[in-house]
Amino acid sequence: MSQKTAKQTNVLGGLQLNKVNWEKLYIHLLLITIVLIIGFPLIYAFAISTQSLQEVVGRPTLRISNNLLGNYREAWVRSDLGRLLFNSIFVALPSTIGKITMAILSAFAIVFFNFRFKSLAFWTIFITLMLPVPVRIVSTYQVISDLGWLNSYVGLTVPLMASATGTFFFRQFYRTIPGELVEASQIDGAGPMRFLWSVLLPNSWANIAALFVVLFIFGWNQYLWPLMITHTKEMRVVVVGLRSLIPGGGEMLPEWNIVMAAAMIALVLPVIVILSLQKYFVELMIETEK
Amino acid sequence: MMQSRELTSSLRNLPKCTNRRNQHTVWSLSKPCATSKERVIVMSQQVVFKKNKWLPYILLAPQIVITIVFFFWPAITSLRLALYRTTPFGDRTFFVGSQNFQRLFASPQYQRSLITTLMFSASVTLLGVAISLCIALLLNQAVRGRTVYRTAILWPYGVALPISGILWMFMMHPTFGIVPYFFEGIIDFNFDWILNGNAAMLLVILTAIWTNLGYNVAFFLAGLQAIPKSLQEAALVDGATSLKAIRYITLPLLSPTTFFLLVMNVVYSLFDTFGLIDAVTKGGPGNATEILIYKAYKDGIISLNLGSSAAQSVILMVLATLLTVFQFGFIERKVSY
Numbered sequence: 001m002s003q004k005t006a007k008q009t010n011v012l013g014g015l016q017l018n019k020v021n022w023e024k025l026y027i028h029l030l031l032i033t034i035v036l037i038i039g040f041p042l043i044y045a046f047a048i049s050t051q052s053l054q055e056v057v058g059r060p061t062l063r064i065s066n067n068l069l070g071n072y073r074e075a076w077v078r079s080d081l082g083r084l085l086f087n088s089i090f091v092a093l094p095s096t097i098g099k100i101t102m103a104i105l106s107a108f109a110i111v112f113f114n115f116r117f118k119s120l121a122f123w124t125i126f127i128t129l130m131l132p133v134p135v136r137i138v139s140t141y142q143v144i145s146d147l148g149w150l151n152s153y154v155g156l157t158v159p160l161m162a163s164a165t166g167t168f169f170f171r172q173f174y175r176t177i178p179g180e181l182v183e184a185s186q187i188d189g190a191g192p193m194r195f196l197w198s199v200l201l202p203n204s205w206a207n208i209a210a211l212f213v214v215l216f217i218f219g220w221n222q223y224l225w226p227l228m229i230t231h232t233k234e235m236r237v238v239v240v241g242l243r244s245l246i247p248g249g250g251e252m253l254p255e256w257n258i259v260m261a262a263a264m265i266a267l268v269l270p271v272i273v274i275l276s277l278q279k280y281f282v283e284l285m286i287e288t289e290k
Numbered sequence: 291m292m293q294s295r296e297l298t299s300s301l302r303n304l305p306k307c308t309n310r311r312n313q314h315t316v317w318s319l320s321k322p323c324a325t326s327k328e329r330v331i332v333m334s335q336q337v338v339f340k341k342n343k344w345l346p347y348i349l350l351a352p353q354i355v356i357t358i359v360f361f362f363w364p365a366i367t368s369l370r371l372a373l374y375r376t377t378p379f380g381d382r383t384f385f386v387g388s389q390n391f392q393r394l395f396a397s398p399q400y401q402r403s404l405i406t407t408l409m410f411s412a413s414v415t416l417l418g419v420a421i422s423l424c425i426a427l428l429l430n431q432a433v434r435g436r437t438v439y440r441t442a443i444l445w446p447y448g449v450a451l452p453i454s455g456i457l458w459m460f461m462m463h464p465t466f467g468i469v470p471y472f473f474e475g476i477i478d479f480n481f482d483w484i485l486n487g488n489a490a491m492l493l494v495i496l497t498a499i500w501t502n503l504g505y506n507v508a509f510f511l512a513g514l515q516a517i518p519k520s521l522q523e524a525a526l527v528d529g530a531t532s533l534k535a536i537r538y539i540t541l542p543l544l545s546p547t548t549f550f551l552l553v554m555n556v557v558y559s560l561f562d563t564f565g566l567i568d569a570v571t572k573g574g575p576g577n578a579t580e581i582l583i584y585k586a587y588k589d590g591i592i593s594l595n596l597g598s599s600a601a602q603s604v605i606l607m608v609l610a611t612l613l614t615v616f617q618f619g620f621i622e623r624k625v626s627y
Contacts, residue, residue: 024432027428027431027432028432028435030428031428031429031432031435031439034425034428034443035439035442035443038442038443038446038500038503038504039442040461041454041457041458041461041500042446042457044461044468045457045460045461048460056466057465057466059471060466060467060468060471062468102352102353102356103353105349105350105352105353106349106350106353108349109345109346109347109349109350110346110350112337112338112339113338113339113342113346114338114340115343115346115347117347118346121350121354124354124357124358124362125353125354125357127361128357128361129614130607130610130611130614131361131362131364131365131607131610132561132606135368135561135583135586135603135606135607135610136361136364136365136367136368136603136607137586137587137590137603138368138371138590138591138596138599138600138603139363139364139365139367139368139371139600139603140360140364141591142364142367143359143360143364143367158356158360159356159359159360161352161356162353162356162357162360162361163353167353179337180337182337182338182339183337186339191339191342192339192342192345193345195339217447217448221451221565223450223451223452223564223565223568223569224564224565224568224587227568228591239450239452239453239565240452242452242453242456242569243452243568246456246459246569254465254466256460256463256466259456259460260456260457260460263453263456263457266450266453267448267449267450267453270448270449270450271445271448271449272448273448274444274445274447274448275441275444275445275448278440278441278444281508282440282511282512285508285509285512286512286515
């Protein structure tokens, strides 16, 4: 009986210090274990990326060895990582900025104007959610090829720029903007574009940041689209380019240390983006929960 | 890739309520609004700019043009292609009606791919959501350090699936990997994902779950934080154990989030995992990991069987549409919740 009451108070952040601490400690130990298990692939990959080929093909260990610089340099040179990263940035960044811009403009039009084809426009954008890229890949490829956009940055970014996601997101946000603000700016003689620029945008930064995380990671992690429409090494993005490093069978040396070094380099930027902007990202989730 | 992660946020941001004026014009699926708080918001957004007649069209033009050129046009082309067949030499195309679909469903390869997809999707979704739920419940108990833990769990979301695939394929590499080395002699399983279909399946399932885990946990955690603490506390004061409080208070209140994540994970496993399959197994060994999306790509791009590939695309589109509509049902229900 006493144990039961103790347990109750535990969960309530309770008073019986002894037992409370045990339960807390238990939870923290479990959580640390989970964090380590989730982090294990990364820890292991990092360890491998510092080892020599002999160590890699020997007994697997988590030892941090001293080949870090050599391996990373080799990975960088061998797969032309500079070029790949450059391409990835120039695909992810413009497509993200384009998406956010178009989303803001469309949402603005839909929320703050009454016009004839409003619902048609809305549904046209909405329906794109149902047509994911892989599903219409062959015919989209055909369109890009007809436009002469194969193997180009335009082809890599522009088709990705329509974003139902962003449009809904901003639409939802704009609907919470008090009508008085609109009236006030109208009385002040501000036109709609002025209102968008000086009233809406300054209030949207947290939302833009949250959307930026999702869209940037989406853009950076694109695989099928760049794989299809680029065919020269110079136009490859990093997520696609790494594939060629993986040792196949036969005569290729199992140089997994180089592969892991390249993988570490490739994953670091999006992970930094998510970690540095996660505050906004998580707030967005909590906000939508309410 | 499918914008599953991308569309996640959007779907949650769909109108939870619409005013009567807009009900038919803008959002016919929505139910009339109930709460007064929402009504205030809705009232306020009736203020519009009236003078600028052409401006909204100009603002919408870029998005609409891209949507038509890169979404609608290809979708219609796929639909049309699915009804035709091209001769093996590609010199002639003729109308075959539903024959591509009939052949598809009759073909053992497609049936096998359907079963593979079902196994893969069910494992990724059910295991992924269940594990994330447990982690989130645990995380919700820890008051101190919650943000630190969340960060330490969220980061794999930033890793591209093909790259997670590379990390995992080495970890489970039959000759050099640490996982087969560790389990050698403990469990009798052939970890050779290069030759063993089951091992390859296990590899892609684990990788897919791992990559999406942080995302699921973050959503569950947000859902848990939205549940009023007083409810759980009341249950505990009434003498319920904490497990019972979770079972009868937390889980039912969390069900909208759970349902949402289930659908999102199905979408993720069906469409987003293309890169993983292509980078790690290429559908093999012996078609063991050839999921629908990969088969549609392989038949269309590699084998140039355009009619069949287009028919497969159309089936996937129908699937995507159903899931989106399903998602809507969820949002509707959430309103009345």
